[in-house]
Amino acid sequence: MKTLTVDLGARSYPIFIGHNLLADPALYAPYIKGKQVLIVTNETVAPLYLEQVKSALTGYQVDEVILPDGEEFKNLEILNRIYDELLAKQHNRTTTLIALGGGVIGDMTGFAAASYQRGVNFIQVPTTLLSQVDSSVGGKTAVNHKLGKNMIGAFHQPQCVIADTETLNTLPARELSAGIAEVIKYGLICDAEFYHWLQQNMASLLAKQPAALAYAIERSCQDKADVVAQDETESGIRAILNLGHTFGHAIEAHQGYGNWLHGEAVATGMLMAADLGCRMGDLSSSDVEALRTLLLQAGLPVVGPQDMSVEDYTSRMLVDKKVLDGRIRLVLLRRIGEAYMTSDIVADQLTATLTAGEQLGLI
Amino acid sequence: MKTLTVDLGARSYPIFIGHNLLADPALYAPYIKGKQVLIVTNETVAPLYLEQVKSALTGYQVDEVILPDGEEFKNLEILNRIYDELLAKQHNRTTTLIALGGGVIGDMTGFAAASYQRGVNFIQVPTTLLSQVDSSVGGKTAVNHKLGKNMIGAFHQPQCVIADTETLNTLPARELSAGIAEVIKYGLICDAEFYHWLQQNMASLLAKQPAALAYAIERSCQDKADVVAQDETESGIRAILNLGHTFGHAIEAHQGYGNWLHGEAVATGMLMAADLGCRMGDLSSSDVEALRTLLLQAGLPVVGPQDMSVEDYTSRMLVDKKVLDGRIRLVLLRRIGEAYMTSDIVADQLTATLTAGEQLGLI
Missing domain, CATH: 1.20.1090.10 (Dehydroquinate synthase-like - alpha domain)
Incomplete structure (x- = not known):
């Protein structure tokens, strides 16, 4: 496993790159400060990797939201499903969101984390090459508006990024x-x-x-x-x-x-x-x-x-x-x-x- | 006119308190960096004060959004009307939003400013006592979710606050x-x-x-x-x-x-x-x-x-x-x-x- 650090002062964070990382509890635990976790993923990725990630999160209240897959769902309406779940399960300011999926999931989960209760923590677990090399670095989060892409969003840095190259084996x-x-x-x-x-x-x-x-x-x-x-x-x-x-x-x-x-x-x-x-x-x-x-x-x-x-x-x-x-x-x-x-x-x-x-x- | 400063380092800003301030161009100009302005107000306040504010903004592209009045409209769906107008009128990253109204308008406009293109400037023009003493200071912005108040939001400081006591004459x-x-x-x-x-x-x-x-x-x-x-x-x-x-x-x-x-x-x-x-x-x-x-x-x-x-x-x-x-x-x-x-x-x-x-x- 290689570890890179994105150097942003108090908001610095590590990127872990390697194989068989998804189910390793030691990569998550230091970056979860409370007792609650919400995994946000989509219908394509959930059957492949959700259980592996959950197996690394014993001892927490673990909830999940499974969104439809695709850029066309990256909007305020679908974003609201993340808030719905956070509130229905009474997640508080110490909760940690985990984005399990590609760039759309990362961007939406990141913006939900930026805006839920004015900002909570999140971890990126990118499962596409695009998200591993792009959206997982830099803290840009957003949803689309019908008149423009990524027009609604925030800068919000993750606590860490876990880029497991094994996930690319299932990538079309x-x-x-x-x-x-x-x-x-x-x-x-x-x-x-x-x-x-x-x-x-x-x-x-x-x-x-x-x-x-x-x-x-x-x-x-x-x-x-x-x-x-x-x-x-x-x-x-x-x-x-x-x-x-x-x-x-x-x-x-x-x-x-x-x-x-x-x-x-x-x-x-x-x-x-x-x-x-x-x-x-x-x-x-x-x-x-x-x-x-x-x-x-x-x-x-x-x-x-x-x-x-x-x-x-x-x-x-x-x-x-x-x-x-x-x-x-x-x-x-x-x-x-x-x-x-x-x-x-x-x-x-x-x-x-x-x-x-x-x-x-x-x- | 009294001027207070909210001391937040690089995000410090002044609060102007007095009467007959709404139509004074000199209070706005130093806090508008681009050529575009969007005034966000509501159906109650617009007939009373919108023209006064517009009269202070000659030389800019001035657009407006008039929202329904009330806490029950402080949600993501109504927020989207602000993004709609910003995008329809091609507002860019240097645009300045002006919140003309009470706490609901201030909170929604502030969150729109925090999230439009990942953050643009805004000016608060509070027209109720509550917003003059509360929501105009401190940078809390938010909308409500059906399961909780102010659950979706951001910290985003205004460029300045213009609290005109004359506006209280029309306050119920x-x-x-x-x-x-x-x-x-x-x-x-x-x-x-x-x-x-x-x-x-x-x-x-x-x-x-x-x-x-x-x-x-x-x-x-x-x-x-x-x-x-x-x-x-x-x-x-x-x-x-x-x-x-x-x-x-x-x-x-x-x-x-x-x-x-x-x-x-x-x-x-x-x-x-x-x-x-x-x-x-x-x-x-x-x-x-x-x-x-x-x-x-x-x-x-x-x-x-x-x-x-x-x-x-x-x-x-x-x-x-x-x-x-x-x-x-x-x-x-x-x-x-x-x-x-x-x-x-x-x-x-x-x-x-x-x-x-x-x-x-x-x-």
Whole structure:
């Protein structure tokens, strides 16, 4: 087992990465301060892993909420089921919520923990690659609104994260690919060496080779933790973690949450960001082509939905959280391994990027 | 105009108390960092004061949400209307919410500000005595859940508070009394001198004499600010601000939110706390009688609802936020002007307090 620490002063917490961790009581006990625990999970994950987690929690009042599975359920109405259970079972301020599942479960459980009685503790037990490398680090919690993704939320750090690589054995290939999109992102924004490693080791990751997975998770978490430690509440540098996300959120919102996986939308969005960067003179066209190749190899989409117009993108992008005073702001790449945020976007270049797939005859 | 400062380090903020403040642009401008403002108010307050506030906000994108009036609308569903408007009008992270109304508007707007895009700024413009002396100080924001009051919320400090005493001229007598309940509370928990002032000046307050009102607001805010500055997130001393609230929340929840005003329930709850303190040997029976007299003079109820049983109280009190490990914890008075928190409650004494009104033939 490897242990990383996310360094946030009084809110620092450990990430445990390894196999056979789910049922180990010693990983939970130091991070549960009261006598009550609520496990929040979903209908897909519960039959696979809920009993293992419960077996590690003897001696506590353990309650559970099993939510429907999918991004389309990440809203205030479904969130209310968590509050219902907490109140019906009289959970108090010392309760600990445990998020057992992917990013949706982590985000919702985290926001429930942030807001129940104005804030209680929670532990992340991510069971998808995406959540192990992304949402488990950094304390962003949220639910969606019909007019925008993650628009309602809070910054709330977990007490610890338990990332058990065994849980990836039951992960569908499409979701593994979606997780790899975020792994590739870390290489692109701040870790060129890791990006090149990914170019050489993609086949091992897709084959779920344990050593390759553990290395990719650890390195991704470390990269993200380093960025978050510099800027916990995203007033500056942290925004680079959103590479591809402004495009990606527009795709997700337009298609209806859950039709495109988050990682798939981010993959396409990262390629759009690279394409725009190329048009702006930062990246070479061979960089863009190499990224397209890597994304395709990872089983990820590289063009947006056929039915999305430029206006469909830009209207959605204008309600993105990164918009300031009516200007679209985007994370772009100066080179592979270095990202920056800019609002100096030339409309024609953006339009060219958004219609590039069409011009290439790809859609 | 008087200016108090709530001292919370980087989150410190001023409270402006005086008359004719609502329409003064200079009180708002330094606390609005972006170009967008959303005023949240209700159907009662909007016709009276919305235009005055808007007149102070020229040069901004000013949007508004007018909610139904009442504690029964302080829930997630109505909260969503604030998010709807923010997103429909494309408000970004630099937006400022303005809460124009009483405690319900302040609590909901504050929680919307705490959670919209993981946190934006807000300004409190309280228009009731209760909100001017209570909810505008301390950063507690929340909505109710059907199983408990204020169970979903966050700590989120405003940028400033503008307490215009002119707004009290339109306040119904019953609501003025409800506000005075919280004013009396500050005397009881930490300011015996102020308590004695209230015993001598209650008639002036009820007559809305401007100088008396301004003094009571200023002293209450100062008392509360002093407590909050010691303990922003209620890990200790701040809990004394909840004198009477555990009993009061049980009454409000049992009766359905909105039937008893919050201040009315707190008044009865404070008398219950005093009665229990007397049974435990802390207060004299003449202290309790003097409090009963003062509350009656202020037009406040001094016995709970006729149809509430001991079990109705205790079952509700067990889901209160102050419960720890299944034990009821209460704020009690050691003497007039000094409160403390205890979980050493003798069940028989609590039962005697909860049935005291009945024994006295009062209900």
